[in-house]
Structure formats: structure tokens, C-alpha cells
Amino acid sequence: xxxxxxxxxxxxxSVKPLTYGDKMNAQxxxxxxxxxxxxxxxxxxxxxRNGSGKSTLARVIAGFGAMHIEGRVExxxxxxxxxxxxxxxxxxxxxxxxxxxxxxxxxxxxxxxVEGSKIPELAEDALRLVGMHIRMHQRVETLSGGQKxxxxxxxxxxxxxxxxxxxxxTAMLDPEACIHVLEKVRELNKRGVTVIWITxxxxxxxxxxxxLALEQGEVRFDHKxxxxxxxxxxxxxxxESMGFTAPYVIQTAWELEKLGLPLESLPMTPExxxxxxxxxx
Amino acid sequence: MxxxxxxxxxxxVAQNEREKQLLSGINLTFRSGAIxxxxxHNGSGKSTLLETIAGxxxxxxxxxxxxxxxxxxxxxRKPRLNKTIVMNTxxxxxxxxxxxxxxxxxxxxxxxxxxxxxxxxxxxxxxxxAMEQAGLPLELLERDPWTLSGGQQxxxxxxxxxxxxxxxxxxxxxxxxLDADGIRRLCAMLxxxxxxxxxxxxxxxxxxxxxxxxxxxxxxxxxxVREAAPAASWAAAHAHDxxxxxxQRALAQLRAAGFAPPAxxxxxxxxxxxELAALLAAQRAATPVQAAAAxxxxxxxxxxxxxxxxxxxxxxxxxxxxxxxASRFDPRALIAAYLLLATTILLQHSWAGLAVAAALSAAxxxxxxxxxxxxxxxxxxxxxxIAIIAIIAGLHFNPVSFDWAPAMQNLQRFSGLxxxxxxxxxxxxxxxxxxxQRSLEQTFGWLNRFKVPVTxxxxxxxxxxxxxPLLADEWERYVKIAHARGKATTASRSLPxxxxxxxMVPYIRSLLRMAExxxxxxEARGIGHPAAKPTQGLRLRFSREDMLIVIFxxxxxxxxxxxx
Numbered sequence: 001x002x003x004x005x006x007x008x009x010x011x012x013x014s015v016k017p018l019t020y021g022d023k024m025n026a027q028x029x030x031x032x033x034x035x036x037x038x039x040x041x042x043x044x045x046x047x048x049r050n051g052s053g054k055s056t057l058a059r060v061i062a063g064f065g066a067m068h069i070e071g072r073v074e075x076x077x078x079x080x081x082x083x084x085x086x087x088x089x090x091x092x093x094x095x096x097x098x099x100x101x102x103x104x105x106x107x108x109x110x111x112x113x114v115e116g117s118k119i120p121e122l123a124e125d126a127l128r129l130v131g132m133h134i135r136m137h138q139r140v141e142t143l144s145g146g147q148k149x150x151x152x153x154x155x156x157x158x159x160x161x162x163x164x165x166x167x168x169x170t171a172m173l174d175p176e177a178c179i180h181v182l183e184k185v186r187e188l189n190k191r192g193v194t195v196i197w198i199t200x201x202x203x204x205x206x207x208x209x210x211x212l213a214l215e216q217g218e219v220r221f222d223h224k225x226x227x228x229x230x231x232x233x234x235x236x237x238x239x240e241s242m243g244f245t246a247p248y249v250i251q252t253a254w255e256l257e258k259l260g261l262p263l264e265s266l267p268m269t270p271e272x273x274x275x276x277x278x279x280x281x
Numbered sequence: 282m283x284x285x286x287x288x289x290x291x292x293x294v295a296q297n298e299r300e301k302q303l304l305s306g307i308n309l310t311f312r313s314g315a316i317x318x319x320x321x322h323n324g325s326g327k328s329t330l331l332e333t334i335a336g337x338x339x340x341x342x343x344x345x346x347x348x349x350x351x352x353x354x355x356x357x358r359k360p361r362l363n364k365t366i367v368m369n370t371x372x373x374x375x376x377x378x379x380x381x382x383x384x385x386x387x388x389x390x391x392x393x394x395x396x397x398x399x400x401x402x403x404x405x406x407x408x409x410x411a412m413e414q415a416g417l418p419l420e421l422l423e424r425d426p427w428t429l430s431g432g433q434q435x436x437x438x439x440x441x442x443x444x445x446x447x448x449x450x451x452x453x454x455x456x457x458x459l460d461a462d463g464i465r466r467l468c469a470m471l472x473x474x475x476x477x478x479x480x481x482x483x484x485x486x487x488x489x490x491x492x493x494x495x496x497x498x499x500x501x502x503x504x505x506v507r508e509a510a511p512a513a514s515w516a517a518a519h520a521h522d523x524x525x526x527x528x529q530r531a532l533a534q535l536r537a538a539g540f541a542p543p544a545x546x547x548x549x550x551x552x553x554x555x556e557l558a559a560l561l562a563a564q565r566a567a568t569p570v571q572a573a574a575a576x577x578x579x580x581x582x583x584x585x586x587x588x589x590x591x592x593x594x595x596x597x598x599x600x601x602x603x604x605x606x607a608s609r610f611d612p613r614a615l616i617a618a619y620l621l622l623a624t625t626i627l628l629q630h631s632w633a634g635l636a637v638a639a640a641l642s643a644a645x646x647x648x649x650x651x652x653x654x655x656x657x658x659x660x661x662x663x664x665x666x667i668a669i670i671a672i673i674a675g676l677h678f679n680p681v682s683f684d685w686a687p688a689m690q691n692l693q694r695f696s697g698l699x700x701x702x703x704x705x706x707x708x709x710x711x712x713x714x715x716x717x718q719r720s721l722e723q724t725f726g727w728l729n730r731f732k733v734p735v736t737x738x739x740x741x742x743x744x745x746x747x748x749x750p751l752l753a754d755e756w757e758r759y760v761k762i763a764h765a766r767g768k769a770t771t772a773s774r775s776l777p778x779x780x781x782x783x784x785m786v787p788y789i790r791s792l793l794r795m796a797e798x799x800x801x802x803x804e805a806r807g808i809g810h811p812a813a814k815p816t817q818g819l820r821l822r823f824s825r826e827d828m829l830i831v832i833f834x835x836x837x838x839x840x841x842x843x844x845x
Contacts (some may be wrong), residue, residue: 011348028400038403050431057807064803064805082419085807086805086806087805088805088806089798089801091798093751094798094799095802096800097747097803098713098714098715099715100608101608103713103715106715106818107809109808110816110818110819111807114818115816116818116820119816119819120819137605138348144324155806156806169824174323174524175488177322186328187511203527214677247527248489248526248528248531248551248554249527249531252557254554255554255555255557255558255559256558256562258559261558261561261562261565269529270531270534271537273534274531274534274537274594281561
């Protein structure tokens with residue numbers, strides 16, 4: 001049963017690459033038995049190694065690509081007007097086709113069939129939301145990687161996408177640009193935009209983020225970030241069992257735990273670590 | 282034992298705009314036996330600096346020395362690189378992981394090792410040891426390098442470098458795309474390299490992985506050195522930066538809250554989590570209860586003070602010119618004007634006519650001098666070619682004599698073509714892809730009724746326009762890689778003929794990959810979706826200026842027809 005508050009519901013979804021005839025049966029599954037639902041306004045971080053199926057899952061949710069899909073994928077017909085959600089990918093150089101941010105967003109709107117007379121205003125509003133309106137008419141060669149990614153994000157906002165799907169958009173950026181892009185997207189999320197954030201960097205997680213961890217095409221974990229890092233009685237966490245290296249603050253908290261000094265809750269940032277230590281000491 | 286690198290007022294300018302400095306007045310010394318990190322934003326000039334040290338970019342002014350020898354020697358007319366330094370230096374560029382052109386991994390090693398002229402036993406020994414250091418199984422030696430996984434290709438690039446046993450390693454973003462194990466191996470390799478008394482310069486964003494290993498840090502910003510300091514003190518000074526590694530920020534926060542594990546004067550910039558936890562635990566055990574309470578109160582106030590905001594705003598580097606010129610004119614006016622002028626110039630058959638044509642072209646081109654300038658080299662080459670053709674046309678061999686008539690005739694023909702060519706050169710800078718697309722759609726849109734796919738063709742034209750500028754950049758990248766690997770001593774723009782193949786094969790592959798990435802990105806953004814009905818948010822309108830352009834061109838054309 002599709003719930004009104006949900007944007008997307010996937011139940012028992014399995015995915016294979018699309019081929020024809022008998023070859024189909026021999027294809028390995030890219031995704032298997034996926035049960036996920038997403039509510040409007042949520043922030044979900046997808047993590048997993050290369051080839052774990054993160055990007056495939058994002059595409060299934062977005063409604064893209066030629067894939068053989070089994071199971072049930074339901075999208076809110078009111079908000080998914082075009083039936084598709086644009087995705088921004090990791091390569092900043094490939095993410096813009098216009099020669100200026102303004103042109104890029106205008107082309108995006110044109111290609112999505114938005115009424116011509118409304119386009120200039122919509123484009124400028126979207127660029128303002130990501131802070132790119134001051135560079136609206138700047139040539140693409142003079143933009144940094146982060147600015148190109150923000151332009152691509154503005155394009156998604158402009159076409160009234162019901163959610164933002166960002167597939168490792170910070171992978172090619174320098175640390176300052178990463179922080180800037182992440183902050184902007186967090187801001188949009190606070191304003192109610194649903195965000196799927198795909199990343200390899202566990203440091204980008206914030207407290208009480210919903211984490212969806214994939215391994216070999218299956219969902220291994222779907223819960224709060226804190227419980228992803230929480231160690232059980234045997235001193236093991238999902239994070240470690242999946243072969244990820246935990247961020248420094250988490251590792252420090254684990255070591256304190258080992259010394260018999262567990263913190264009240266797992267800190268996700270340096271600030272919360274310092275605060276937790278203060279309270280405990 | 283090799284000497285330190287010394288850069289003295291090293292300045293590098295862009296190839297086509299000589300007044301644009303990519304690096305300005307760099308003074309730096311890289312110590313042998315130390316690891317120096319180059320940090321800074323994307324586009325700050327880190328990679329340019331690495332390439333300059335390796336001799337892959339020409340110095341505009343200043344000098345670079347290794348030990349007491351200069352990198353560039355100017356015996357003879359053309360500057361050449363110092364062979365000893367080139368052989369001593371191994372550089373891995375960002376695209377080195379896709380530099381493959383041979384059919385097996387072993388052949389790739391052979392190519393890298395060829396300039397060193399070592400015996401085959403020695404070569405075998407080095408290959409095996411390099412593969413082991415990089416963590417690659419020896420079975421891979423007979424495999425096609427392109428069948429390796431992305432991570433393995435990155436390791437192989439490093440292994441090819443290690444096999445040459447260079448005294449100096451210059452690495453650009455070596456941790457990008459490596460998994461945790463790959464990064465550990467890279468660090469161990471760098472550590473061993475340093476322990477052997479050799480040096481490394483590493484451009485990186487990945488301070489989490491590399492700062493603990495570094496001896497020095499140089500911050501590059503806008504093409505100059507903003508700061509150079511020992512790694513430990515630099516780390517301590519920048520611990521509050523929003524973009525600093527998490528470990529560094531955690532330490533800074535704990536210090537601010539009064540739980541300061543003392544800053545270590547030398548060695549690692551931060552303790553391992555285990556050590557930090559032990560320090561905190563020890564501190565807790567040593568603190569009496571009341572004192573702890575007092576300390577907590579004090580710490581709270583300390584912690585509430587906002588950390589100094591020192592993260593540089595993202596909006597630095599290039600002072601960008603808004604794209605005014607490119608959106609000023611209607612492409613239709615420009616194309617019409619160009620066609621009028623070009624046709625009538627080609628109709629000229631007299632020197633007088635050509636002179637008038639040249640004067641009219643000059644009138645049109647002088648305001649566009651900036652847009653012509655990047656083409657000057659091509660123009661010069663073309664003029665030389667015309668001269669040679671004219672001479673050949675005039676030469677008679679039996680008996681040897683020179684006939685002026687055919688020579689002049691040729692000269693006339695090609696001069697007309699030169700004018701037409703030059704008029705076309707600034708066009709690219711005067712339009713943007715979207716505006717060309719729209720002018721095509723607005724001019725030929727009526728053909729849609731006859732099932733001519735005008736919209737699709739116009740969109741394709743836009744994408745091709747967007748793609749073309751990337752072609753030259755990409756070629757230059759692979760030329761540099763081939764140049765560095767082949768240990769050529771020519772100035773890097775002139776690649777020796779034998780190195781053409783090692784540049785060409787990865788270049789073509791990279792173009793295909795780029796096209797694929799773009800197609801992927803387009804699809805992901807929902808562009809070109811069959812169900813979508815594109816609209817037009819931008820409509821071109823003929824302005825008075827556009828009218829003037831067409832009138833000028835029509836008048837010029839009329840004059841040219843008249844005097845023909």
C-alpha cells in the first residue's frame with residue numbers, strides 16, 4: 001500500500017542489466033531484494049564500495065536507464081510529474097553543457113519542456129538558491145569544480161525535481177569546495193528538499209542521518225548513522241564488518257570505550273567529541 | 282646523493298596569453314631526504330608547479346636547479362632539458378593511470394625502463410620488486426593493462442615510476458581513487474623512499490593520509506606560494522580550518538576545551554586514536570574531582586567561543602570576465618556577414634581588389650585583436666606555407682629559372698584564402714553553443730514540418746561545440762605524460778616522433794571515455810529524453826548592432842563586387 005507521505009517505495013526489487021533472450025537468465029543481479037521507502041524532506045546517505053550497487057539503486061529510484069527490474073517500484077504520481085528525477089554525477093567537467101551557468105540551467109529547462117516564457121525567471125531563481133547567481137554569466141572555463149556541481153544542482157532544482165540525487169558529487173573537489181557544496185545541499189534539505197547523497201567519505205555523515213549501506217547489491221544496513229558505528233558486545237560494528245575505515249572521532253570514541261570510558265552517544269564531529277568528553281570528565 | 286631542488290623566481294605564463302601568469306615568482310627549496318606537500322585549491326597552480334619542476338613546462342623567467350645543475354641548458358639555439366636531472370626524476374601526473382599503449386603490462390615497464398639502458402636481468406629484478414612494492418600480483422605482467430581494474434591501473438602507474446628508481450618523486454594527487462590498502466602501500470613506499478635519502482614533492486588534497494608523513498608543506502594560491510612551513514607547525518596553525526582533516530580539528534577542539542594533549546613539536550601532526558584515548562583517560566584519572574568541575578566550567582566557556590573562521594572563501598583564483606562578448610551579437614548576423622565577406626573576397630582576381638579586401642577585413646578584425654591573438658602561430662605557419670608554394674610554383678628546373686607569373690597567381694589565390702580564414706577565427710569567441718543552436722532552430726525551424734530533425738541536429742551541434750575545446754587540452758596532457766616517461770630532453774611542446782604512439786593511444790581512449798561520461802551525465806540529467814518536448818527559453822532578437830554588422834558586410838560586399 002503506497003503511503004501518502006512517501007515519495008518512493010521499493011518492495012522486493014531486484015535488478016539485472018538489460019539484455020535480450022536467453023542471455024537474460026545468465027546475467028548476475030545488480031541489486032537484490034531491495035525494500036526501501038523514502039519520505040519527502042528526508043536526507044539519506046548511500047554508502048558502499050565501488051560496484052556495490054549504490055548508483056544502480058539511485059537510477060532505479062530516479063526512473064532512469066535501461067534495466068530489467070523485478071518487484072514493485074512506486075513513485076508519488078503528484079510530485080514525480082515527468083516520471084524521472086535528474087541525477088548529478090561526480091565528474092564536474094561533464095556536468096555542465098551550457099557555456100555559462102545561466103545557459104546551462106536554461107537548456108535544462110528547455111529540454112524538460114518547461115514553458116519558454118517562464119524559463120529565464122525560473123533559471124535565475126534556481127541559481128540564486130545555490131548561490132551561483134553572482135556568476136550567472138561567467139564562462140564555464142573560469143568556474144571551479146564545485147561551482148560546476150552547484151550549477152548542475154541548480155538545474156535539478158529549476159525543473160522542480162521532487163528530490164536531489166547526488167552521486168559522489170564531491171569526489172573530484174578540493175576539501176573547501178566539498179564543504180561548500182555539502183553545506184549548500186544541507187541548506188536545501190532544511191528547506192524541505194529530499195536528498196539522496198551518495199558518497200565514499202564517511203566524514204560527510206552528520207548526526208542522525210539515515211544511512212543506507214549496500215554490499216554486493218543488497219541492503220546491509222538502513223538506519224541512523226550512530227547505529228552504523230555502534231559496537232556490539234563483541235566490539236564489532238557494521239561499519240567495520242563492511243570493511244570501511246571509520247572517521248577519526250569515531251575511532252577515538254571506540255578506543256575510549258575500550259578503556260572503560262564510553263561516551264554518552266557516539267560523536268559524529270570534532271565539536272560533539274569535545275563536548276562529550278567535557279560532560280564525561 | 283642528489284642535491285635539493287631550488288626554484289628562484291620561477292615564472293610560467295599561459296601558452297597563448299603571454300601576459301597571463303600561471304606561476305609567478307616562485308621561490309622554494311625542496312630538501313632531498315624530505316617529503317614536501319603542495320596544498321591549495323583546485324586550479325591554484327599545484328599541478329603546473331609539479332610539471333614545471335619536471336621540465337614539462339617552459340620557464341618564462343627565473344631558474345630551477347637541482348643540486349648545482351640547472352634544469353634548462355641553452356647550448357645551441359633551442360633550450361634543452363638537463364639529461365641527468367630528467368633521468369633522476371620520476372613524475373606521475375593525474376592521468377598517468379590511463380597512460381597505457383602497449384599490449385602487456387611487462388611491455389609498459391620495458392618502455393618506462395628503456396631510457397635507462399640496463400641489462401635484462403637488472404630490468405627483471407626491478408620489475409618484480411616494483412610490482413611487489415605496489416602490491417600487484419606478478420601474474421598481471423602478461424595481462425593487457427587496460428583489463429586491470431581502476432585501482433590496479435593506479436598502482437601500476439606508481440610501479441612503472443618505482444622501477445626507474447628515481448632520486449626524486451613528483452606525484453600529483455597520488456591517493457585519488459586508491460582504496461585504504463592502496464593508500465597504506467603508497468605511504469609505506471614514500472616512507473622507504475625518504476629513508477633512502479631521496480626526496481618527494483606531492484601535490485594533494487588528501488591531508489588525512491599524507492600530512493602524517495610530510496616534512497614540509499607549501500601552500501599554493503593563485504600561482505604563488507602563500508606559505509611554506511614545517512608540516513607539524515603548519516598543521517597546528519591550521520587546525521581550526523573548516524577543511525582541515527577531521528583528526529586535526531578534533532585535536533584543536535579538545536585543546537580549546539582544556540583537554541589538550543600537548544602539541545608534539547615534531548613527528549606526527551596528530552596521535553593515533555588509541556594514543557589520544559589513552560591520553561584522555563590518563564588526564565581523567567589525574568584530575569581531582571573539584572578541579573575537574575572547575576575545569577569543565579572553564580572549558581565550556583572556552584568551547585563556546587567560535588573558532589576563528591579562516592577557511593578561505595571558495596570564490597578565489599580567476600577574476601572572471603562575464604561572457605558579454607559571446608552573447609552580444611546574434612549568431613545569424615555574424616554568419617550572414619561572414620558569408621557575404623568571404624564570398625566576395627574569394628571573387629577577387631586582382632591585386633587592387635585584394636588590397637581593398639584586406640583593408641576591409643582589417644577594419645573588421647582590429648577591434649577583435651584579442652580573439653585573433655591565440656591564432657597568430659597558425660597564421661604565421663600559413664604565410665610561410667604560401668611563400669613556399671609560390672616559390673615552388675615559379676621554379677623551373679630545365680633550365681633553372683624563375684617564372685613570376687604562376688608564383689604571383691598562387692600568392693594571390695592563397696592570400697584571399699588567408700583573409701577568409703582570419704575573418705572566421707574570432708567567430709568561435711563571438712557566439713556560445715546555445716546561441717548557435719537557437720539560431721539554427723530559429724532559421725530552419727520551419728523544416729520541422731517536413732520531418733527534418735532540426736532540433737536534434739541543433740542540440741548535437743551545441744554538444745560538439747562544447748566538446749571541441751576539451752580535445753586540445755586532453756592531447757596536451759598525454760603529450761606531457763609521454764614526454765616525461767620517455768625521458769625526452771626537448772622542450773615539452775615538441776614531442777620526439779618515437780613518443781607519438783605512447784601519447785596517441787591513451788589520448789584516443791580518453792576521448793572515447795570522455796564522450797561516454799558526457800553522454801552518461803546528459804542522460805542522468807534527463808536531457809534528450811524521448812518523451813520530453815523541448816521548449817525555447819532563450820529567443821534571439823536582431824538588435825540594431827546586428828543590423829549594423831549586416832549593413833557593413835553588405836556594403837563591403839557591394840564594393841568588392843564593384844571593383845572585381
